[in-house]
Amino acid sequence: MYTRFTGLSAFPLTPLHDDVVDEAAFAGLIERLVAAGVDSITALGSTGSYAYLTPEERARVARLTVEHAGATPVFVGVGGLRTSHVLAHVDSAEDAGAAGILLAPMTYQALTPDDVFELYRTVTEHTQLPVIVYDNPGTTHFTFTTDLYARIAQLPGIVSIKIPGVPTDPGKAREHVAGIRAVIPEHVTIGVSGDAFAATGLNAGCEAWYSVIGGTLPEPALAITRAAQAGDFEDAVAESERLAPLWALFAEYGGSLRVTAAIAEHLGLTPQQCLPLPIQGLTGEQRARVADVVDQLGLA
């Protein structure tokens, strides 16, 4: 069965300007992704600042994405701290014409595995939309176990699991992905995230890459993805290693978001200071280093 929950899913930023969503800049990002030929677009992922936006802003961003995405499938992040709020985001994603939804178990108070299972159960009962399980412990501070993946993946409507990276050793990465694959239904795809791990993850059997950098620099992300899909594992690794200076900045500057925003700002794709306060983004000196790397890698 052909499923769209494979290949490169690009996660665009949701740029703000003076605390208001810059709709023109956002539409430009989406059109850029479509032109590059990404396999899907996931709006309102962590990269798209879903957790910071109002329900109205999120509904509007979902609609804008579908409007500008043409035939490219659009997935929409629907996470929230309260189950009833999540269901409202699901409704607005459905109204917008999303092809799927992405759900992370956001926490303020720590959640139990049963809390999280019930959240997914409630959502899959509420909607016909395919659901991607979004495991992002760096932001949610919730840790999935393989057992919990297995329980949730049995729910009707679950189509994919976005996992947070893989071991860097190729053999260990294959083992890790195979361990998850063994306990989930065949139709549920596994998607790697953590851009620096993408080539290893795809080579290890992940069918998708849920990609931060792919939302802003789709071509180099597609080069990695297409090489891995063609079985050219060494080429995938080489394409990823070419971007090592970028992965180093992600690690040094506390993650991908601020660096990716600085890249988008450097390339003029978004306004300056496009992240929601209190996130100030990189300092001037850090931005200069990001710009150097982008220019030296010929990504501009």
Next chain:
Amino acid sequence: MYTRFTGLSAFPLTPLHDDVVDEAAFAGLIERLVAAGVDSITALGSTGSYAYLTPEERARVARLTVEHAGATPVFVGVGGLRTSHVLAHVDSAEDAGAAGILLAPMTYQALTPDDVFELYRTVTEHTQLPVIVYDNPGTTHFTFTTDLYARIAQLPGIVSIKIPGVPTDPGKAREHVAGIRAVIPEHVTIGVSGDAFAATGLNAGCEAWYSVIGGTLPEPALAITRAAQAGDFEDAVAESERLAPLWALFAEYGGSLRVTAAIAEHLGLTPQQCLPLPIQGLTGEQRARVADVVDQLGLA
């Protein structure tokens, strides 16, 4: 100078019933705190589920608290993920007649110390209300340093710092509190939290206790507080040790919130299942143990 940012500040639950704030139950909780004689009430703390409520619910809860608190000062939690949302919560707390606000640096993306400093600077510039710095790494996943306490405490309007517990050894606790005291202005009080640490913290020089259990069981919390304030340090410790079975349940069941909600439900102060989903609260077996402890300690 007399300041109200001392003594027992009681943190009531915000009980929900079928995903709607139970206003009658909430008003009852507030009146119970006033009758017991707590020094202040902090509505919409972590115990009050601020992070889960809509801006409208939060404005309504702030107003209800002030309406039912009589002469007891009311502080209101104003935290949020986005600075502009925090400012809106500040405005609604002001409109409600709050005597102060409590601000935790909520995170989804990790924040830098500069991000957090700027958040407090923006808020203190925006309002005349006194601001309590809310350091709650268990929920915010942001770690304050003593240096950052010092920077933020210099801001005009900062009146208190709610610290997350103290070392259990009384000498080390005194050292810890003295270390913070040494770098912040004299008028800024230090308040302990983590109820099991309260007696040790008050004995070590904390001027306030920001108390979860005090919001539901004010009398035993007042007994600890008044003993410590009178210099009867051994009595304060004895009153706290009497509650050791309760502190053990907090530790065993992943924190104070679910246990406190189960106590309030057991005492008929709130509806059953009063926490916001996806937080399911304790299981039936766990609730039975909580009820046993409450009954055996004569807290009913």
